Amino acid sequence: MTADKLSNWGKWGADDQRGTLNYITKQAVQDAFRMVQQGRIYSLGATLGGRGPFFTDVLRREPWRFTSVVNIPCPSKTSWAEDMITMSTHSGTHIDALCHVWYENRLYNGFPADEINGLGTKKNSIENVKSLIGRGILLDIAGYKGLPHLERSYAITPQDMENCLKAEKLETKPGDIILVRTGWLNVFYEQGPEIFHKEAGAKQSGEPGLSHDIAGWLHLRQTCAIGMDNYACEVQPSQVEGFPLPFHAVFLRDMGGYLIEFMNLEELAHDKVYEFLFMAAPIQFSRGCGSPINPLAII
Numbered sequence: 177m178t179a180d181k182l183s184n185w186g187k188w189g190a191d192d193q194r195g196t197l198n199y200i201t202k203q204a205v206q207d208a209f210r211m212v213q214q215g216r217i218y219s220l221g222a223t224l225g226g227r228g229p230f231f232t233d234v235l236r237r238e239p240w241r242f243t244s245v246v247n248i249p250c251p252s253k254t255s256w257a258e259d260m261i262t263m264s265t266h267s268g269t270h271i272d273a274l275c276h277v278w279y280e281n282r283l284y285n286g287f288p289a290d291e292i293n294g295l296g297t298k299k300n301s302i303e304n305v306k307s308l309i310g311r312g313i314l315l316d317i318a319g320y321k322g323l324p325h326l327e328r329s330y331a332i333t334p335q336d337m338e339n340c341l342k343a344e345k346l347e348t349k350p351g352d353i354i355l356v357r358t359g360w361l362n363v364f365y366e367q368g369p370e371i372f373h374k375e376a377g378a379k380q381s382g383e384p385g386l387s388h389d390i391a392g393w394l395h396l397r398q399t400c401a402i403g404m405d406n407y408a409c410e411v412q413p414s415q416v417e418g419f420p421l422p423f424h425a426v427f428l429r430d431m432g433g434y435l436i437e438f439m440n441l442e443e444l445a446h447d448k449v450y451e452f453l454f455m456a457a458p459i460q461f462s463r464g465c466g467s468p469i470n471p472l473a474i475i
Contacts, residue, residue: 182395183430185285192285193304195274195432196400199351200310208311208453214475221470222440224268229364229438239263265466271458272435273465274300277424284432296463305458308401308434310351312454312473315340316445318359325359326384331411332356334393344450350398353454357441358384361405385411388422395431403436403471436471449475
């Protein structure tokens with residue numbers, strides 16, 4: 177792997193558990209808020225449950241939900257309802273904690289992997305992410321190429337990113353939250369989960385996504401987070417032998433970066449909104465390895 181070249185271990189201290197969130201300064205947040213001129217808000221979260229996208233893993237299927245309806249036999253006939261939900265924290269639109277993927281028994285910043293057990297993680301928990309607020313940009317790779325969606329297993333290259341930036345007349349800045357549209361989420365809605373995850377008769381599922389080389393491109397630009405409209409952000413199947421998720425391994429474990437998966441970027445792309453204030457906040461799960469979120473883009 178590329179840990180020596182791309183590692184941020186120790187950059188913000190030996191005890192750091194925030195990673196690239198450190199790139200988002202108070203000034204960067206203030207500058208991002210100045211981009212709000214219209215007061216228009218875009219929700220970038222996919223529906224959770226119902227017809228919402230899900231992963232094929234048994235733990236990440238659609239959430240199990242039971243709704244309790246209580247009717248009180250009193251003169252006012254006061255009643256209420258609430259939901260009980262069992263789900264993976266990586267169901268639907270979600271953000272990965274820095275402990276989500278690792279290799280060689282080390283987590284981000286060198287913490288030992290045995291900090292994680294059946295009760296959760298003692299290091300790099302999602303609790304360290306109080307908020308994710310800053311400048312967001314959309315790189316509509318599918319739109320730039322004139323496609324409804326990228327082909328299955330298409331690997332987005334650094335040159336693709338550069339070309340799209342140029343076409344959209346954008347430049348990256350330290351602390352950016354970069355959203356990349358492949359159009360792949362439309363396959364789920366238009367052709368169904370079977371096609372979305374695996375072609376009929378195929379031995380291995382696949383999706384378009386980031387090549388592992390993108391990690392170096394993001395490292396140079398001091399990017400905080402990257403969000404995608406697919407289920408793994410990176411291209412599947414893996415391009416690196418022995419590493420099923422090489423981009424995850426480098427971006428999370430080596431760089432301390434954040435990944436947001438299963439985003440709905442269609443409305444942003446349709447309106448050609450490429451720069452905006454980005455806002456999201458994970459649920460503060462104690463010792464959590466990730467969290468569902470509903471990200472917002474505001475212009």
